[in-house]
Each structure stands twice: as C-alpha cells, then as structure tokens.
Amino acid sequence: MSLADIFKGFPNLHPLFVHFPIVLLLIAAIAQIAVLFFPGNKQLNWLSFLLVAAGCVGAFIAIKTATHVSGEADERALIIFEQHQLYGQLTFYISLGAAMIRFISFQWFTKKWVEIFLTITYITIGALVTITAHHGAQMVYLYGVGPQGNGVLSK
Numbered sequence: 001m002s003l004a005d006i007f008k009g010f011p012n013l014h015p016l017f018v019h020f021p022i023v024l025l026l027i028a029a030i031a032q033i034a035v036l037f038f039p040g041n042k043q044l045n046w047l048s049f050l051l052v053a054a055g056c057v058g059a060f061i062a063i064k065t066a067t068h069v070s071g072e073a074d075e076r077a078l079i080i081f082e083q084h085q086l087y088g089q090l091t092f093y094i095s096l097g098a099a100m101i102r103f104i105s106f107q108w109f110t111k112k113w114v115e116i117f118l119t120i121t122y123i124t125i126g127a128l129v130t131i132t133a134h135h136g137a138q139m140v141y142l143y144g145v146g147p148q149g150n151g152v153l154s155k
Contacts (some may be wrong), residue, residue, distance in 0.1 A: 013065040014103070021058030022129050025095060029126035030053040032119050037054065040052040052122065056095040059129075063088055077143035086137035091128040098122060 028051035035044045066085070098121045105114050139145040 002124075014062060014067060017058065017065055017132075018062040020063055021055045021091070021095075022133050024051050024055035024058055025091070025122075025129045026126050029122040030054055032115075032122040035115055039112070045102070045106065046105075048101060048118075048122070051101040052095055052102060052125070055125075055129075056092060056099050059088065059092040059095060064093060067098055074143050077139055078143050080135050080138050080143070081145070084132060084139065087128055087132040089133060091125060091132055093119065094128065095125050098125060 027082075031044060031048040031051055035041065035048055037087060038044055063085075066088070098118060101109075101114070102118060105118070
C-alpha cells in the first residue's frame with residue numbers, strides 16, 4: 001500500500017498540507033539571509049536548517065497528497081497543472097539538498113562561501129515555492145480545478 005492509497009478519497013488533504021511548506025520555506029529563506037548578517041550564530045543556523053527540513057517534509061507530503069487533473073479540465077489548466085507539478089518537485093528536491101548541505105555545514109563547511117551558496121539556494125527555493133503556489137492558485141481560481149471543482153480525480 002502506497003502513501004497515495006492511504007489518502008485516496010481525501011482530495012482536500014493537498015490544500016490542507018500545502019500551506020505549511022509555503023510558509024516554512026519562505027521563512028527559511030529569511031532566516032538564512034539573517035545568517036549572513038549574524039555569522040557564527042548557531043541558533044540561526046539551526047533555525048535555518050529546521051525550517052528548510054520541515055518545509056522539505058511538507059513539500060513531500062503536498063506532492064503525495066496531490067490529485068491529478070483529468071481530461072475533463074480546460075486544456076490550459078492541464079498545462080498549468082504540469083508546471084505546478086514540476087515546480088513542486090523541484091522545490092522538494094532542492095530543499096532536500098539544501099537541508100543536507102545545511103546540516104553537513106554545521107561541522108565541516110563553516111565557510112562564508114557556503115553561507116552565500118546556501119542563501120542563494122534558499123532564495124531560489126522561495127522563488128520556486130512561490131511559482132508553484134501561483135500555478136496552484138491559477139488552477140483553483142481561474143479554472144475551478146480543486147477538490148470540489150471540475151476535472152479532478154484522486155490518484
């Protein structure tokens with residue numbers, strides 16, 4: 001039994017879970033920017049790590065609870081859905097990589113260039129999660145796709 005099978009019949013779970021990674025990953029970017037201004041602050045480093053790790057887990061859950069758009073939906077909604085999925089997966093994988101690098105950097109890579117790289121990565125994650133959310137909002141509010149809308153079937 002897969003995770004998708006557990007959530008089958010509950011199409012409203014995706015909108016319930018999706019807001020957590022949005023907030024967590026955007027705040028993680030802000031925390032990581034603060035790390036640049038307060039170097040050596042271990043609490044900020046841990047906050048940055050915990051936020052991006054929790055956001056990564058949230059992104060994974062959002063991906064696994066997502067439904068798919070059927071052929072009944074508007075053609076443009078199908079295209080937007082594919083983009084929504086792509087950006088969601090990019091958000092997950094890049095945040096996973098950033099969380100691993102952030103964790104490893106606690107012991108082995110305490111260099112300024114690593115902090116700059118992580119800051120750029122976190123900002124990129126923030127941009128990706130924003131684009132993903134924008135595509136999700138387009139599907140819901142422009143095309144009526146959603147748990148109660150047209151063209152959606154659970155996995």
